[in-house]
Amino acid sequence: MAYKFDPNVRYAKTHDWVRVDAERGLAVCGISDFAQHALSDVVYVELPDVGTEVSQGDVYTTVESVKAAEEVFAPVSGEIVAVNAALEDEPEALNSDPYGAWIIKVQPADLSQLDALMDAAAYEAFVAAEEAGGH
Amino acid sequence: MAEELKRTALYDEHVRLSGRMVPFAGWELPVQYDNTGPSVEHQTVRTAAGLFDIDHMGQVEVRGPDALPFLQRTQVSDISDMAVLDARYSLMCYADGGIVDDIFIYRLGEQRWWVVVNASNRAKDVAWMQAHSQGFDLELEDLSDRTYMLALQGPKAQAILQKLTPADLAAMPFHSGLETTVAGVPAVLGATGYTGEYGYELFFPVEQAALIWNTLLDTGKAEGLLPCGLAARDSLRFEPCLPLYGHEIDQVTDPFSARLGWAVSFAKGDFVGRDALLKIKLEGPAKLLVAFEMVDKGVPRPDYPVAVDGMVAGKVTTGMKSPTTGRFVGMAFVPPSHSKLGSSIDIMIRDQPKKAVVVKRPFYVAAYRRK
Numbered sequence: 001m002a003y004k005f006d007p008n009v010r011y012a013k014t015h016d017w018v019r020v021d022a023e024r025g026l027a028v029c030g031i032s033d034f035a036q037h038a039l040s041d042v043v044y045v046e047l048p049d050v051g052t053e054v055s056q057g058d059v060y061t062t063v064e065s066v067k068a069a070e071e072v073f074a075p076v077s078g079e080i081v082a083v084n085a086a087l088e089d090e091p092e093a094l095n096s097d098p099y100g101a102w103i104i105k106v107q108p109a110d111l112s113q114l115d116a117l118m119d120a121a122a123y124e125a126f127v128a129a130e131e132a133g134g135h
Numbered sequence: 136m137a138e139e140l141k142r143t144a145l146y147d148e149h150v151r152l153s154g155r156m157v158p159f160a161g162w163e164l165p166v167q168y169d170n171t172g173p174s175v176e177h178q179t180v181r182t183a184a185g186l187f188d189i190d191h192m193g194q195v196e197v198r199g200p201d202a203l204p205f206l207q208r209t210q211v212s213d214i215s216d217m218a219v220l221d222a223r224y225s226l227m228c229y230a231d232g233g234i235v236d237d238i239f240i241y242r243l244g245e246q247r248w249w250v251v252v253n254a255s256n257r258a259k260d261v262a263w264m265q266a267h268s269q270g271f272d273l274e275l276e277d278l279s280d281r282t283y284m285l286a287l288q289g290p291k292a293q294a295i296l297q298k299l300t301p302a303d304l305a306a307m308p309f310h311s312g313l314e315t316t317v318a319g320v321p322a323v324l325g326a327t328g329y330t331g332e333y334g335y336e337l338f339f340p341v342e343q344a345a346l347i348w349n350t351l352l353d354t355g356k357a358e359g360l361l362p363c364g365l366a367a368r369d370s371l372r373f374e375p376c377l378p379l380y381g382h383e384i385d386q387v388t389d390p391f392s393a394r395l396g397w398a399v400s401f402a403k404g405d406f407v408g409r410d411a412l413l414k415i416k417l418e419g420p421a422k423l424l425v426a427f428e429m430v431d432k433g434v435p436r437p438d439y440p441v442a443v444d445g446m447v448a449g450k451v452t453t454g455m456k457s458p459t460t461g462r463f464v465g466m467a468f469v470p471p472s473h474s475k476l477g478s479s480i481d482i483m484i485r486d487q488p489k490k491a492v493v494v495k496r497p498f499y500v501a502a503y504r505r506k
Contacts, residue, residue, distance in 0.1 A: 001169070040155075040167060040366070041174045043456035044434045044463070062485070064434040066173040066455065067166065067366050069485075092174075 003127060004033040006099040010114050011123035014057075014073040017099065018114060027076045027108040031063065033098045034127050039065040042094045047083040048104065054080060056113055061103060063094065076113050078106040143190040144283065144344035152362050159365055160254035162191040167364040176367035177458040180330055183359035184289030186351055187368055191254035194282045194338060195261060198247040199273030206248060209267050209407055210238065211390060213400035217242045222310045222325050226398055227263065228408030232389040232415055236260050237380060239327060241312040249312075249323070251284075251336075253380045267407060283344045287351060287360075288334030288371070290502070295355040296335055300324070309333065309503050318350040330368070331375035331501035373453050374499035376426060376466060382437060382452040383424055383466060392420040392468065394496075422449060423474040426498065427482070428464045430490035435465035435482045442481040442488055443473045451482060457498050464498050465491075 009017040015035035019028045036042065044064040054060045054074040061072045082105040087093060093101035118126060140163045149156060154165030165188070167173045179185050197206060206214055212225040221242050227235035236259075239251040252260045261277050268275055287296055297304050302315040302324065313324045320343045328334040339347060352360060369379070378384045384393045389412060391399075399412055429435060435454030440447045454465025465482070473480055476495060481488035 037169070041172050044432070046433070064456075066370070066458075069434065069436065095172075 005120040005124050007120045010117035012075040012117055016073055016075045018075040027106040028102045029075055029104050030102045031072060031098060036095050036098045039070055041066045042091045045087040045091045048080055050080055050083060052080045075117060076106055076108050078108040080104050081107045143188055144341055145188050145348055148345060148348055160191055162254060165364040167366050168362055171361055173366035174458055176361055176363040177370050179361045180289045180332055180363060180371055181459055184291040184295055184355055185361055185363035187286040187363050189284050189286050192284050193252040193257035193279040195250045196276045196278050197273055200246060201271035201273045202246050202248050205268060205271040205273055207403060209264060211399040213403035214240060219244060220312045222312050222327050226390055230408055232408050232411035233386040234384045234388055235263055237384060256380060281341050282338050283341045285337045286328055288328045288330040289332045291358040292334040295358050295360055298354050318347055320347060329377055330371035331499055333502050370455060370458050374457055374459055375501040376497035389415050391415050392422050393424050422468040423471050424466055425469050425474050425493045426466055426496040427480060427491045428462055428494045430492055433484045433489040434463060440483040441467045441469055442483055459499050
């Protein structure tokens with residue numbers, strides 16, 4: 001299976017990505033192409049409340065596909081300052097455009113947390129290893 | 136303990152077609168094809184046609200002079216009026232009224248019948264039928280291992296299949312069977328299915344599985360035919376509110392609770408479960424299956440608890456975002472007091488009560504039920 005890997009984001013082992021919006025100093029978060037593929041057709045995203053504090057590794061939302069409800073983990077700590085309300089009407093955007101369809105924007109507590117995350121090449125290798133490991 | 140999963144003869148075909156293989160009822164089957172996905176597959180069956188590998192289903196042949204009295208005794212419907220080549224949905228029940236399995240019965244000859252059973256229940260069903268066959272002059276034979284089963288479903292199913300069979304499909308009534316050939320292979324055809332669309336179920340020798348599967352897919356390409364997986368099969372049977380064993384029905388659920396009382400005939404005489412079912416019918420079931428729609432946002436899923444007046448009092452049997460209607464809906468067992476249209480219930484989604492309301496069944500009117 002050929003997945004898309006965005007060179008402009010950093011990846012967590014939980015298959016979440018984060019991209020820094022340098023102009024506003026915000027961390028934009030979403031799920032990877034591998035994650036949306038594993039989920040299958042997304043039908044609902046339970047958006048969190050703006051103002052919620054999340055810690056790196058916390059569950060901040062649940063994405064519901066045709067067959068399952070999957071938890072989504074914050075790749076970075078901070079306060080949620082925006083949610084992508086467009087996903088309420090068009091949750092399938094997570095399938096069609098996983099790196100464009102962000103879920104939350106976080107005012108990051110410590111951007112150095114991103115250093116411990118993977119770049120696209122490392123994440124591609126991580127996904128390949130996970131796939132080779134079987135189900 | 137790891138369970139040994141069985142593979143159908145089409146396993147390699149599924150993988151080649153991008154099938155995502157998952158365990159289901161002891162079998163390894165495609166939940167979806169990654170080239171299309173459940174939503175596309177669902178919509179294709181509603182508007183064109185889909186092909187399903189359902190070889191996991193079992194077929195039991197009952198033949199002999201006592202085949203009819205035996206079937207009258209072991210399932211709840213009156214089938215004495217079935218002509219040769221008729222097909223009918225029915226149920227087998229335990230003495231206490233719990234459901235052994237839901238089945239399709241085909242009459243293939245005066246003294247020759249097929250009972251099509253669920254994969255998860257096959258061994259249990261055969262043993263149960265054997266146990267109740269004492270004193271009847273008949274033979275019971277499990278044909279499942281050598282009989283392949285495919286379902287071709289959707290508005291274009293007839294046009295596609297007609298290109299491959301000499302049988303006059305337009306003259307075939309819904310819920311009937313036929314012995315004919317498909318792509319030159321001897322086959323039993325049922326004008327049956329479980330998707331809410333017109334369509335066919337095909338039975339033929341297992342050695343011909345890849346030939347028939349690929350011939351059907353090639354022949355149907357121009358009509359938009361797609362191979363479809365278990366996820367689409369589930370959403371397609373859910374929208375017209377067709378029950379699935381292990382969800383809406385099981386051994387502790389009786390036909391009246393599951394709104395299948397129409398299948399039960401008390402007039403035909405004695406049968407296994409009759410006394411218990413008559414008592415349930417007269418006294419009213421303790422729980423009732425309802426259709427509901429979410430009022431609050433959320434996706435209802437199987438086994439989520441249902442609360443009424445703040446107390447857990449039932450559970451969701453199937454729920455999803457209905458692909459055809461876009462509604463967030465489900466079926467659930469609730470106390471009879473909360474089974475009326477418009478009743479308020481709460482679906483517990485990740486421990487949070489979410490408001491829902493009891494609505495009219497079904498969510499999608501099956502093609503063969505439209506006036």
